[in-house]
Structure formats: C-alpha cells, structure tokens
Amino acid sequence: MYTFSNRLKITSIILMIVGILGIGYGFISAPSTIEEAKAMVAADAHGGHGEAEAHHEEVGTHHEPKVTHHESVEENHHEAGSAHGQDAAVHQSHDEHTLSKLQNRPWAAFLIAGFFFFMLALGALVFYAIQHVAQVGWSPLLFRVMEAISAYLFPGALILYVFFVLTSAFHLNHLYIWMDPEVMAHDGILQLKQGYLNIPFFLIRSTIFLAGWILYRHFAVKNSYAQDEAKDNTYYRKNFKISVFFLLFFFVTESIMAWDWFMGLEPHWYSTLFAWYVFASMFVSAVTVIAMVTMYLKSKGLLEYVNDSHLHDLAKFMFGLSIFWTYLWFGQFMLIWYANIPEEAGYFLTRIEHYNLVFFGMLLFNFVFPFLVLMNSDFKRVNWFVMIAGISILIGHYMDIFQIVMPSTVGELWSFGVPEVGSILFFLGLFIFVVFSALAKTPSFVVKRNPFVEESKHFHY
C-alpha cells in the first residue's frame, strides 16, 4: 500500500501552477498585431542579421511556396534598392507570415509537451499489452506500475483532444496550414489531399483512436484487478484476448495518429516510416519511465519481490529500443538525404538550417550516451546508472518531438523559453500527480492470481 507522499503531491501541484503561469505568459506575450511581431523580430535580429534570416527562410519554408516566392521577390527588390508599389503588398504578406509563426509558438510548445507526456502513458500501455500477449514471465510484478503510468492516458488524451478541437474547429491557431480555408483555396497540392485532410474527418479519426486506446486501458485494468479476486483464469484469458486486438488496433491507429497530428503539420511532405519513427520515440521513453517509477518505488521499499534482474531487463529494453529509434531516425534521414528529391528534402533542410543543434544534438542524448552507458551488463543493474541514462533518453525524446513540431509551425523564429518550459512543467506536474494518485489507489503492487506471477517473483537473470 502506497501513500502519495505530501512532498511529492505539493511538488506536482507547484509544478502545475508554475507551468500554467508560464503557459499563460506565453500566450500573453505572443504578438497580436503585425507591428508587435515586427518589433519582436527586430529585437531578436541584432542589427544586420535580418537579411540573413530572410535568406534562410527561402530554403526553409517549403510548406508555403507562395510565400517563398514573395520573399525572393522581396529580396531582389532590396538588392536593387528600389521601392515599387508592389513592395508594400509583398511586405504585408511576409509580415503576416511572421505574425502567424510567432502566434503559433505557445500553441506549439503546448502540443509538444502535451504529446510528450501523453506518449509516455500510451507507450507504457502498449508495453503492458505486449507483456500480456507474449505471456512474459518476468514482468507481471511490474503490471501495477505500468497500469498506474497508463492512468495518465485519459486526462492526457482529453487535453490533447480539446487542443485539437480548438485548433481545427475554432481556428485559434495556425499550426495546421491545411485547416486554413485561405491556404486551401490557393494550394493545388493541398486540394488533392482534401479528401483526407479535412476538419470533420480529422476530428472523427482522433476521436476513434483516442477512444479505442482509453477503452482498452479501462477494460485491461479492470480485468487485471478482477483477476486478483477470481477463482480461475477467466479474466487473465480475457485480458490476453483484448490485448491481442488492442495491439492490432494500436498499430493501425498509431500510424494514422502520426500522420494526422505530426505529418499534418507539414502537409506538403510525406515519409512512409514516419509513424514507426514516432512510435519508437514513444516506446523507448515509456519503458524508461517504467524503469524510473520502478526504481523510485523500490527505493521506498514498496516492491518487495522486484530485484535487480527486473531492472536489468528494463534497462536492456531501454538500450535496445534506443538503438531501434536511431535506426529509424537514420533510415528516414539517410534515404531522403541520399536521393535529395526537393519535395522530400525540404523537411530536413529546415531542420538542419535552423535547428542544427537540436536535430543532431538529440542523437547524443538518444543514442550515444545510452548506448555507451547501458552496454555493460553490470551497469544495467546499478540504479543511478539507469537513472542518468533514462534522464538522457527523456530529454532526447522531448527534443525529438520538439524538432518534429517546431520547425513546421514556428520555423526559424523558434527559441526555448518561458512558453516551452511552462508547458513542460505543467504536464510534468500533471503526470506526476495522476500517476502517483493512481499508485496510491492501488491496494497491492503484486498481481495476485496472475498465472506468471510466481515465475516473476523468482525471476533471476
């Protein structure tokens, strides 16, 4: 029986409050008029930088060919030193573009952090389902931990869904350019995709997969508790069956989710393994969080039967899945880099040009560091080694989601400041609060009548 310690509870509430203030500040400080936006860009540009920025933009903003064209015109005009009447219109378009990007920033920051913590819960749920289906012998002792982490699924999904309704149905931001009827009217390529990229269908798809995941979580946890009190293995069998179907459902809907929420940010671009790439990020971070919560509870003396072999197994998953993520990252990057087809390469041009440190830096956090730290078999049993590798993995995968969302929505006007930190703190606080409240409601951390729990108790590597 675990009681949610007061210190942790207060910490999580403080995190949420500070986070909300940060998010609020982000929205207030976003410019509402073109003049404000221009002043902000000028303040950031540090004098002669401005021209270079415009130059970058030409390469970067592939998702709006119209604007790119205007900008190159604009630049030519500047170089010629002439001031035609057309210039005013060109400036107008450029400034509106800048304004909408700056206005996107707090929204994008919210989406990144919101999805990051949501995917931890979702990944943990997938891991949980896999343990059921594979009839794993070592992990039943950790089922309660996984169930508690996946408790965040519902509030996380709700927040994301409200976010998408505000984005699509109420047009409160410009994250998804295809949701803007103005853009749609002038863009032949997007018009061809209108059958898929339209707001009602987008919301219906989101509803279906979020509801499906939440329903599985609800019944799996319910059956898991019922199995504790049962006299036979009925509920265990039920869980086995629904987990199989959940995994089938998940791997279809996860692809669609990645296309909708993330590839949809860059609707002129497509990549076939993108959904798997997002999944790899999700899965490795989720296993990391499972390992972290397990270590925390173990250090409090609450997981009696969990030994360092269980930790060793989780650390092996962290190690292997980090490499899996890197494989997909490289697979996507290298294929596009090698062929260098303009309509595909634009995606990476923006990222390499404006997000160089984030884009390549995340390889250190996600691959090099965990690879070297977690390679040794003995290190995988040392708590603080797994902990620092885990922190590195989580930072790295936040950076990963950041570089998926930010370049497509804020472009070269990005920075990492109050709105981003505020969103992270808010969702971190909420995550801790929900997960540890769920743990506090758990009567016993040992699943009692699971057929594999005895094996799990004596698991030894």
Added chain:
Amino acid sequence: MASKVIQAIYNDDDILMLAVKRVKEAHHHIEEIYTPFPVHGLDKAMGLAPTRIAITSFMYGCVGITVAVVMMNFIMIQDWPQNIGGKPSFSFIENMPAFVPIMFEMTVFFAAHLMVITFYMRSRLWPFKKAENPDVRTTDDHFLMEIALNDNEDELTKLLVDTGAIEVKVSEKH
C-alpha cells in the same frame, strides 16, 4: 604435483551441482567438469572467473569502425574525390550518411569474427584437434567431475560416493 586424478560420474545435473558445493566446502581442487550440455550456475558454483570475451568484442568493434572510417576517408575524400551523382565529397562529415551502412557493418563484422576467433584460441579449438574426453558418456547423458589426487584416495572416494556419484575411478592425469 599429483599425477593421478579421481573421476566421479553423475547422471543428474542437480546432483552434480550439490556435489560441487560439497567438494568445494571440503576444500578440494576441482580440476575439470565434463558435461553434455551447459549446466546453469555451474561456473558460479565452481567459482570460475567471469569471461572477458564481451570486452574484447567491444574493442574489436572499435577497431572495425576505425578501419571503415580511415578506409572510406582515404578512398572517397582524400585519394580521388570524384563527383559521383552530386554527392558532396569535400569532407568526410559532409558525405557521412552514405558511409554509415559500411561503418556499421564493419563494426559488426570485426566485433563478431574476431571475438569468435578469440574464443577458439582461448579454448584451444581447431580442426583436427585431438578430443580430450575422459569418458565418452559425458557427451551423451553423464556428468564427470575430475579432482586432483594427493594420497587421499580413500577419503575422496568416500566423499564422492556420498555426494551421489554413480561411479568413482582413479586414472592417470592426461
């Protein structure tokens, strides 16, 4: 040094494990144990040092990636930096994504093969090597424990029979 060894034959790996523990407690030096298959935990019970083959493998992998980098840097960048399909051959880093598959494979190749060869050398295995098997049954279903003998034949025989050996015999050390 003793020139004779005592050999105890067992027909069950659990009995063998218990016997190893008792022989170790009695402070006799176990020369060798022959088993038809890996017995989990036997090395720990015998107190054998852990293997360092994984460490050698890591170092061989480092050699492999170095060979790949040096080779491709010389061939593709230094020696003849041709324009092949517009790939940037001005510096190694600019063209690196194209080299990664080879770097990866070379690392794995060196790590795997050199580790296997190391294993063969350290365990003295090669074609036409004369088999060192004191009793043919140990490749099928029997377990054999070999202990050095120092004029304590009776005492050891009694101990080994006590531990459940189905057969105890003294033979020349080979």
